[in-house]
């Protein structure tokens with residue numbers, strides 16, 4: 039398939055591009071390199087330096103090559119920041135995505151794979167969270183993702199556009215074959231912060247609260263290896279294309295690890311002390327989040343295979359040691 043990967047130079051985007059190339063898709067990466075990195079580009083994919091807000095360029099790119107699908111991963115993704123700077127998230131995640139959807143429509147591209155998030159669910163009412171769980175985002179980031187899901191449903195009905203909305207849980211790790219060279223800049227997520235502390239870029243990290251209702255008092259999350267996520271994108275695209283049907287689907291590991299468990303494993307694997315201090319809770323953090331992925335297993339025959347805690351940490355550590 040001929041695929042345009044928007045945001046393909048980013049952390050998840052570069053892993054998705056590598057996976058698509060590996061299985062024989064013809065890939066073009068479209069990225070403004072605001073957080074994506076040149077070193078994440080591959081020689082076997084074309085590259086267009088472009089912005090999602092540039093509608094004429096997007097349309098021109100989509101019209102001049104006959105793409106069968108667009109994968110859209112270009113978004114701002116720090117949930118905490120979205121609460122203090124909603125304008126940035128409205129612009130990048132809503133306006134930018136509307137541009138893409140309209141260009142996709144105008145160029146008659148049939149399929150779109152959209153990076154959604156488990157943040158669309160908000161505070162869990164039951165665990166593990168399946169796709170029927172009510173959607174009630176706690177942060178503005180989750181709201182932007184949910185708005186786009188709603189928009190996509192309308193374009194599916196009105197324009198016959200088929201979409202796969204992939205509700206990621208906590209993406210982590212690096213390519214199991216070590217082929218991604220760029221490290222995320224200014225990360226806000228737990229694992230890269232642990233790694234930056236392990237290599238000495240940070241003196242100390244913070245554990246946001248140890249008084250939650252969990253075994254050790256720290257929050258439990260479902261960490262999904264980015265190589266597993268990438269594979270989920272390929273399978274989801276295949277599904278919507280073959281079945282001419284849109285889907286909204288969870289991608290997680292179905293396992294939960296606490297902050298302390300992740301940190302202890304990282305200390306063991308890296309052999310580094312990784313100093314950490316307990317601080318106040320971070321606002322908007324639910325105590326536990328775990329995914330049910332039975333729908334992905336049923337429809338896509340997809341299951342996480344690299345998302346055990348050792349592989350998550352080892353692949354990250356290999357990337358950070360370079």
Ligand code: UFG
Pocket residue numbers: 115116117155156157206207208209226227228229231243244245246247257258259297320323327
């Ligand atoms: N944490 C720390 N210290 C840190 C960073 C994080 O203790 O320095 C804790 C958080 O409080 C949380 C856990 O580690 O309990 C994971 O936090 P992250 O910031 O890594 O991830 P979140 O669970 O907040 O959110 C992530 C993505 C979102 C996505 C969500 C889906 O960043 O975009 O997973 O589950 F929506």
